[in-house]
Amino acid sequence: MNGFLPISKKDMEARGWEQLDFIFVSGDAYVDHPSFGPAILCRLLEKHGYKVGIIPQPDWHSTRDFNRLGKPRLGFLVSAGNMDSLLNKFTASRKVRHQDAYSPGGKAGFRPERATIVYCNRLRELYHDVPIIIGGIEASLRRLAHYDYWSNSVRRSILVDSQADLLIFGMGERALLEIAADLQQGVAVENIQDVQGTCYRVPNMDYVWDHLPLPSFDEVAHSKKKFAEAFKLEYLEQDPIRGRKLAQQNDEWCVVQNPPARPLTEAQMDEIYDLPYMRTWHPIYDKDGGVPAIQEVQFSLVSQRGCFGGCNFCAIISHEGRIIQRRSHESLIREAKILTQQKGFKGYIHDVGGPTANFRRTSCDGQLARGTCRGKPCLSPIPCKNLVVDHSDYIKLLRELRQLPGVKKVFIRSGVRFDYLMLAKDDFLEELCKYHISGQLKIAPEHVSDRVTRMMGKSNRKVYQAFAEHFRKMNERLGLKQYLVPYFMSSHPGSELSDAIELAEFIRDMGYHPQQVQDFIPTPGTLSTAMWYTGIDPLTGEKVYTAKSYEEKLMQRSLMQYWLPKNQAIVRKALRLAHREDLIGFDRKCLVRPEGAENKKKAGEAKGFPHKQKRNGGRKPAGTNKQKPREKRVRR
Structure with missing residues (x-):
């Protein structure tokens, strides 16, 4: 026995176990570390006396892998993993990713799309009478009717589509221990309806009391105004102390959301992180070079x-x-x-x-x-x-x-x-x-346009500039050469082409050359996603512009890296579309040169535009790596 939780019948036999109490089915490879949700929950159940095993990344093409550990006594726990399975697979432009940090060797393809639903449906094929409890980020953020960017549609609660009995949302330790105790005492899973941090199903709202009704799935699927209304009610009740019970009809089922779980005490947090983790991936992944996701948190x-x-x-x-x-x-x-x-x-x-x-x-x-x-x-x-x-x-x-x-x-x-x-x-x-810090501090102003930062819920440009100056002076006083590495986001709701150009000019003036830029991805459960889908700020009713076409999103993203040769043509098109031809030319304020000028070095220099500009007054741009020292000349 190697100290890891059982992943096979052989592991169970080594512990002398004939049957497990709970089996955790996970879309991630098994890493026994406190930064991975399945490890935390399984170790916590283990400490409280339950026999727990894990089926990591089962082959979903048949039921064979799902029967690997037999039938659990109390229930199956199902999670798509540390990321939503669709976000894990697709980029903002819906292109397939070729790497998965939560899989052995970092290879993609070890989990299905909509993993929570697929796993639960396979389990239902095997066991009709065993409770299934879903959780994790995918289930948590899809717990009520939600907009799904990858299918460009409003989908029902994942609790309905997965055929699960209960859904745990948020950080699940409190809720899971309460559910486990109820199941241990013989309470039928359909009668577990009072646990904070959970959602359950009933036929209709006549079965619910003391609740706040939300517009139904049918209403929000056909009306963006109703979607915004439902989202606002849900968003404002996300509090464990004053939050109210919510109910939403999702076709043949009414999904009821209890208030979020109460915050963990300091002692409870300590208990979770003091559990006996192995702090590495399971040895079965050694041949693949391990699981890359642990590198950032080990x-x-x-x-x-x-x-x-x-x-x-x-x-x-x-x-x-x-x-x-x-x-x-x-x-x-x-x-x-x-x-x-x-x-x-x-x-x-x-x-x-x-x-x-x-x-x-x-x-x-x-x-x-x-x-x-x-x-x-x-x-x-x-x-x-x-x-x-x-x-x-x-x-x-x-x-x-x-x-x-x-x-x-x-x-x-x-x-x-x-x-x-x-x-x-x-x-x-x-x-x-x-x-x-060591040379660089990564921070996330995200944008500089007041209109966009207001829609993001971020502080404005002046606050960031004040901090940048404060940071510079502090390092100067300490005699250190350290730089800011800011992260920016394109195509967030509220961002028009003029806002993207304002950001590009700011990047130019500050001497930044961001190596990584992020295009906004509408993920379930966020206020920004509700704005992106509906064109409405659900909290205020204000109309919000959203860039949705592939070309405009590409324009906004490319403006953040306007100096790259591959972006020159699309940046010129964006500037002309916004009537900002003043930024096309050879002047220092210009973002790009005119067409055909990229290779005309002499023409550029003749107009006072050096082939290689010295930006930021010749100073080293903030956020770039330290310059390498010159090599010493060797006399021959």
């Missing part, structure tokens, strides 16, 4: 969950929630000591954070008693007057980790909210620059 620490940043394109509000849940310093130090003993550890902790690294406390002191404010953002675009900005606990934690024997450096690589940082009156920026 020597990292998850210090908290939740995010009150309020980015409208992010699913965290609908999945983890706005209330911060954190681990104790003692738990994090215990895990850090374990990391120092791991094979391959070279003295560097790669990250200490969560969805947002510098959110280590609730945004205000009243949230745990009354919940989050309904319809009122905590931070962006305007900070709430009750927002508490305090990095003191995070600074103390980082200092403790830096002092551990065997630790050379502690990095912060998960997102840092610079707008929150700018409101602080503590020493966090100095600590960050001095100890926790």
Whole structure:
């Protein structure tokens, strides 16, 4: 027995088990690490006395793999994996991805499209009477009627299409333990209807009490106005304390959503991350070179969950929630000591954070008693007057980790909210620059147009520019040469061609050359996706422009990398379409040269436009790698 959870009958026999209580079917390869949901949930069930096995990435073309561990006593748990299976397979332009970091060797093709539905339907072929409970990001964000970008249609709740009995949304530890206890006591799965953080099915709304009715699937599928109305009601009730029960008719079934699960206490968070993980992939993947997804997290620490940043394109509000849940310093130090003993550890902790690294406390002191404010953002675009900005606990934690024997450096690589940082009156920026980055700090302003950042729920251009200057001065004072690496997004709802050009001019003026740019992908469960599909801001009723054609999306994306030869023609077309021919030419303010001028070096130089421009006044552009030192000349 190798310490991993059973994945075969042979593993069960080694433990002396004839039958499992739960079998977890996962779309990911089996990695026994606390950054992978199946590992967390299975280890937690194991600690509470249940016999658990895993079927990772079963062959869905038949039922054979699904019967690998036999029939479970209490139920099947099904997840598509750490990513929505369609997002895992397709790009924003609906092209097939050729790599899957959560599969052996990073190869694609080990999971089906709509994996949750496919897996459940195979299980139903084998066992009609065994409870099936679905969860994970795919189930969580598709729990009610939702817009599906890849089919360009509104789809029913995944609970109906999968034929599952229960759906766990959000972070599932509390809900799963409650369900397991009910099943253990003999409660029929159809009678488990009071667990927070779950959805269940009933024939119609006559079976539901004390609820908020949503427009039906039929209504939202045929009316974008009704879709926006349903989304607003759902979005505003995503709170574990003040949130109400929701009900929506999905054809022959009514899907009922209970309020989200209550936040985990510090002790409960510690329990989860103190479980006996193997911290690597299962040995069956050794021949393939392992599972690439672990590389980013193997020597990292998850210090908290939740995010009150309020980015409208992010699913965290609908999945983890706005209330911060954190681990104790003692738990994090215990895990850090374990990391120092791991094979391959070279003295560097790669990250200490969560969805947002510098959110280590609730945004205000009243949230745990009354919940989050309904319809009122905590931070962006305007900070709430009750927002508490305090990095003191995070600074103390980082200092403790830096002092551990065997630790050379502690990095912060998960997102840092610079707008929150700018409101602080503590020493966090100095600590960050001095100890926790190495040359570059990645941040995500996402855009610079006020219209677009407002639709994104992000702070505006002035806040980012103020931070960039603050960051520059801090590094200058410390005698360090460190640079910002900003991330930007194209084609977000609200972004017109003029906004994309404004962003391109900003990139030009700041001397940036972004190597990675992101095209907005409408994923289920986000406010931005509802805007993209309906053309309406569900919260305000305001009409929102959305770039949907392939050509315009390509234009907006290409403008963010206007200097690349492959983008020249489409950028010129975009500029002419927007009547910005002033940006086509040989002047320093121009983004591209006229047609046929790319190879006319002499013509360009004659007009005062050097073949290789020195941007940013000749200074090294912020966000680029350090220049290599000149090679010493050797006398012969």
